[in-house]
Amino acid sequence: MEVFMGSWKLVSSENFDQYMDAISLSGAMKRYGSNMTTVVIFTQDGENIVIKTKMYEDTNRSYSISFKLGEEFNENTIDFRECRTVMNLQDGKLVQLQKWDGEEATIIRQVQDEKMISTLTCDEATAVLTFQKV
Template sequence: MEAFFGNWKLVSSENFEEYMRAVGFGEEQVQVGNIVTPVISIYQDGEKVVTKLKTSIISSENSFILGKEFDENVAGKQYRSVVHLDGGKLVNTRKWDDKTSFLTREIQDGKMIMTMRCDDIVAVRTYEKISEVD
């Protein structure tokens, strides 16, 4: 789990627009989401893991205990989520309405690779570790 801790800045993105549409974001949010460069901070706070998302437009924060369901808010969208470790990967299952999406984070060559899947749409975003958040 410790390998995920730190600040991560987006450096590449593939098929993110289609993923955002698949999870129900409107076209304006899709366009904004595709141009901002988020920084994700992940750290431990007691028994909870905290994730903070920061862009030039929005910020959000969520905390969870591995394996326990929690309410997650991402860019104004509400999910019922659970996160667990699976073979060194951090897997987040998000449910809302009648849909489910999966976010899998893994560390490869010092980068955090986040693969997002909803229905048959798959997006991949790559993050590099940075020392500080602007």
């Protein structure tokens, strides 16, 4: 997990609109999500890993999750989904599985070439978000 620790700023995204459609975001939430400057901060608090997402536009908005690897937890997402979520470390990748209302999404984060690549998948939609360490 050490490789993830620190702050990461979003520098590019591909197919994020399709992913937001797949998780059934409203038009207003899609516009909000598409126009954000996003920073993701990984820290550790005892046995828990904390991921804080800060989004900047007209107002600052932040969202945090705290978890132990391999233990399912309730996640109330920044887009208001209530998920049962589990995070696992597999081959150096942080794999997040979210389940809600019969739906399922996966976020796979990996660090390569000093960038964090997040691959978000729901149904047939896959988005790739690229973050640079700050």
